[in-house]
Amino acid sequence: MSVFEPNDRFARKSAALGRAYEISNKDKEDKLAEAGKAKSKTGPCETCKKEAELHRFRVSTTDRSEGSASFHIDMKWLCVECEPKPKKHKGEEKTQAQLKSILKTARRAMR
Numbered sequence: 001m002s003v004f005e006p007n008d009r010f011a012r013k014s015a016a017l018g019r020a021y022e023i024s025n026k027d028k029e030d031k032l033a034e035a036g037k038a039k040s041k042t043g044p045c046e047t048c049k050k051e052a053e054l055h056r057f058r059v060s061t062t063d064r065s066e067g068s069a070s071f072h073i074d075m076k077w078l079c080v081e082c083e084p085k086p087k088k089h090k091g092e093e094k095t096q097a098q099l100k101s102i103l104k105t106a107r108r109a110m111r
């Protein structure tokens with residue numbers, strides 16, 4: 001019997017490892033979902049209320065009241081039309097207009 005004992009122990013250990021692996025895998029899935037990279041669902045979009053295929057997105061919002069700004073991140077289910085566009089691309093498009101408005105503001109301030 002003593003010959004089988006180590007095998008039995010090994011079997012139990014590998015079963016435990018298997019369970020641990022499953023759990024950590026599930027953890028990873030949750031984290032991916034949080035990052036908006038995994039899971040999608042069909043339902044009403046949280047922005048336009050349209051029924052569509054939705055993805056989870058992290059939406060950052062800034063509130064300003066009485067001189068203090070608060071920043072928080074919400075998780076939202078958004079459709080393709082409402083999903084946040086990559087910041088880099090948006091920034092490049094806006095640079096010219098933003099520069100003009102900054103110049104305008106600066107000129108106004110100099111008067």
Ligand SMILES: [Zn+2]
Pocket residue numbers: 045046047048049050078079080081082
């Ligand atoms: Zn939408």
